[in-house]
Amino acid sequence: MLPKALLTTLILSTATGCQSGGPRMAGLNPFYRPELTSITTPAERVKELRALAEGAPSMDTGASEKMVVDLVRQLGSEPNPMIRQAIIETTTQFKTPLAAKTPIAGLQDEDSHVRQACCRMLAERPTPAGAAALAAVAKQDADFDVRIAAVQALGEQKDPIAQQALLAALEDSDPAMQLVGVQSMRRVSGKDLGGNVADYIALARKQSAPTTAAGSGEPAIEVAERTFGWLPK
Structure with missing residues (x-):
């Protein structure tokens, strides 16, 4: 059992905080003096990485390449997804071949939020390799939100x-996926065919856009237009 005096001190410290528990707590708290702790919180680490990213443009080629290699090594052993995302975002600020590959590799991260972030990074920096990687994610990723992010990013690719x-995406049975597919198809093709999903499917297949369902004489089903009356033009 703890001495009554010590219990009283501990209870009082909960009201004021261990760091500011007064002179008597100095001997009990190993972190009473800031210089005795070397713990870096995830938020602090992210802040450090963002500062590093801001300084990327001023680094010469050799220093940039070395820094990216170091960051990628950290990425392989970092357990915190928030920090992994920040590391990948930081590498994209460097103009090196390895830096360009990092967000593509990040599409395989175990955390879905990191994968979504990598889709957005690739949307901002379109490349043939990025387009191919996004195409695979849009079709195969197990997470619906990641597939949505990939389809949105494909809309920024020029390949x-x-x-x-x-x-x-256009042939998906989910109206939300169809909607995003239509929006991306408009950006990629530069063509606005209205809200008829079948027209965009035909465009993707490089066929003439149909105006009626085959053999029926009836207008083709406009799933996205019917479900989302606010479909942007």
Whole structure:
């Protein structure tokens, strides 16, 4: 059992905080003096990485390459997804071949939020390799929100593979996925065909856009238009 005096001191410290528990707590708290702790919180680490990213443009080629290699090594052993995302975001600020590959590799991260963030990074920096990676994610990722993010990012790609990759999104049975597919197809193709999903499917297949369902004489089903009356033009 703890001495009554010590219990009283501990109870009082909960009201004032261990760091400011007064002179008597100095001998009980190993972190009473800031210089005795070397713990870096995730928030502090993210702040450090953002500061590093801001300084990236001023680094020469050699220093940039060395820094990116160091960051990628950290990425492989970092357990915190928030920090992994910050590391990847930081590497994208460096103009090196390895830096360009990092967000593509991040699409395989175990955390879905990191994968979504990598989709957004690739949207900001379109490349043929990025388009191919996003196409695979849009089709295969197990997380719906990640697939949505990939389809949105495909809308910013200038590679022909993007238009072909959007076909899977347009043919998806989920109206939300169809909607995002239509929006991305408009950006990729530069064509606004209205809200008829079938027209965009035909465009993705490089066929003539149909106006009626085959053999029925009836207008093609406009799933996205019917479900989302606010479909942006």
